Amino acid sequence: MRAIVAGGGIVGLVSAIALRKQGIEAVVCEQAPEIRAAGAGLGLWANALAVFDELGIGDDVREIGRPAEMRFRGPAGQVITTPGFDDEFHQYVLVHRAKLNDLLAEAVGQENIRLNARVVGFDETPSGVDVHLEDGTALTGDVLIGADGAYSVIRSLLLPGSDAVEHEGHLAWRAVIAPPEGVTVERGVIVVGHERTRGGYVPTADGTVYWLVNQFESGELIGSVKEQALQRAAHMDTEGWNPALQALIEATPEEVVLRNQIMLVPPLPSWTSDRVVLVGDAAHAMSPHITAGATLGVEDALLLARLLTATDDVASALKLYEQDRIPHYRRALELSTVVEDSATPEEFALNYVSFTHWMLTDSHWTLSHG
Numbered sequence: 001m002r003a004i005v006a007g008g009g010i011v012g013l014v015s016a017i018a019l020r021k022q023g024i025e026a027v028v029c030e031q032a033p034e035i036r037a038a039g040a041g042l043g044l045w046a047n048a049l050a051v052f053d054e055l056g057i058g059d060d061v062r063e064i065g066r067p068a069e070m071r072f073r074g075p076a077g078q079v080i081t082t083p084g085f086d087d088e089f090h091q092y093v094l095v096h097r098a099k100l101n102d103l104l105a106e107a108v109g110q111e112n113i114r115l116n117a118r119v120v121g122f123d124e125t126p127s128g129v130d131v132h133l134e135d136g137t138a139l140t141g142d143v144l145i146g147a148d149g150a151y152s153v154i155r156s157l158l159l160p161g162s163d164a165v166e167h168e169g170h171l172a173w174r175a176v177i178a179p180p181e182g183v184t185v186e187r188g189v190i191v192v193g194h195e196r197t198r199g200g201y202v203p204t205a206d207g208t209v210y211w212l213v214n215q216f217e218s219g220e221l222i223g224s225v226k227e228q229a230l231q232r233a234a235h236m237d238t239e240g241w242n243p244a245l246q247a248l249i250e251a252t253p254e255e256v257v258l259r260n261q262i263m264l265v266p267p268l269p270s271w272t273s274d275r276v277v278l279v280g281d282a283a284h285a286m287s288p289h290i291t292a293g294a295t296l297g298v299e300d301a302l303l304l305a306r307l308l309t310a311t312d313d314v315a316s317a318l319k320l321y322e323q324d325r326i327p328h329y330r331r332a333l334e335l336s337t338v339v340e341d342s343a344t345p346e347e348f349a350l351n352y353v354s355f356t357h358w359m360l361t362d363s364h365w366t367l368s369h370g
């Protein structure tokens with residue numbers, strides 16, 4: 001069997017690793033001239049680490065990561081407790097996205113990755129799928145895996161009218177930087193602030209710090225991108241207890257600050273045809289306030305590889321995958337919406353840990369039955 005993977009982001013790369021480990025040939029087509037990732041951090045939870053362990057790269061991922069805890073504080077600095085939830089539902093590992101993607105690309109093997117290879121179309125045939133690239137060439141495979149992110153071309157061809165939509169007023173500002181002189185960050189601080197803001201900072205394994213600022217229902221954006229982040233950071237420190245966040249943002253060169261309008265993929269009635277399947281953000285880009293889109297997406301990759309290995313009947317493997325994943329993500333979306341709608345920092349913290357509890361327990365169940 002031969003799989004063509006459209007997209008060399010985290011989920012496309014993990015898909016290729018999982019397939020190749022099962023003895024299925026997999027070629028990744030990435031539109032960019034290199035496997036890259038914008039300069040930001042990525043929180044990986046235990047379910048994602050379990051996938052990496054199964055693929056034999058768990059220790060390598062932990063080596064580039066740093067353990068962290070998602071415990072929220074209110075705007076005055078008080079840590080919010082969430083009784084009834086063990087530490088494991090707060091713990092994750094923070095990695096630098098670029099380092100993770102380098103590691104994954106290495107595991108796929110550079111010879112199995114085609115760069116400058118934008119997928120623009122496909123034709124399904126009774127025996128397989130012809131995948132068309134922008135340069136006019138085509139590749140033939142048994143299955144096409146659409147791992148091409150929120151703006152997925154594969155999704156738009158498979159399900160016309162399913163374009164990602166802006167999550168109105170929901171934006172994120174982030175960067176990874178070396179802390180400036182006088183700022184020491186030994187542990188992460190994440191705050192649920194006033195005015196629907198949330199953010200903070202987390203140290204990475206190499207001494208740099210990942211800072212992030214999110215806002216729901218953002219009004220008009222005023223000033224430079226950095227000023228916008230600073231205005232929102234002020235809502236997360238009403239008592240002057242947390243000067244480090246402002247200092248980190250101040251020290252970040254303007255051009256290094258990433259600002260994203262958050263995009264959502266509407267719930268889809270189907271993720272597959274007989275020969276084509278969606279994984280990762282292409283299928284389910286969700287609000288990043290749950291910090292788990294990639295963590296959930298790597299589960300798609302492993303489950304799909306397992307199902308494709310179990311049979312020569314690609315269409316029925318894809319159907320089984322879809323039957324598992326669509327209800328799973330409906331639930332993820334419901335819980336994510338509950339988190340987003342939280343009225344107070346206390347509610348946010350409790351709803352958030354309820355989400356991670358579900359993800360870390362239900363996901364294992366799903367995968368073990370894949």
Ligand SMILES: Cc1cc2nc3c(=O)[nH]c(=O)nc-3n(C[C@H](O)[C@H](O)[C@H](O)COP(=O)(O)OP(=O)(O)OC[C@H]3O[C@@H](n4cnc5c(N)ncnc54)[C@H](O)[C@@H]3O)c2cc1C
Nearest residue numbers: 007009010011031043119149280281288291292293294295
């Ligand atoms: C602010 C923010 C913070 C987040 N924080 C976290 C976090 O802490 N933890 C977490 O788990 N998740 C987090 N997420 C979510 C996470 O970033 C995504 O879920 C994840 O990156 C999705 O991976 P992907 O491989 O599906 O898609 P992408 O990362 O979007 O990769 C898609 C790839 O496909 C390529 N491509 C696109 N179109 C084509 C084409 N036609 N042909 C070939 N190649 C193509 C692109 O160039 C890209 O390389 C966050 C998201 C945001 C916005």
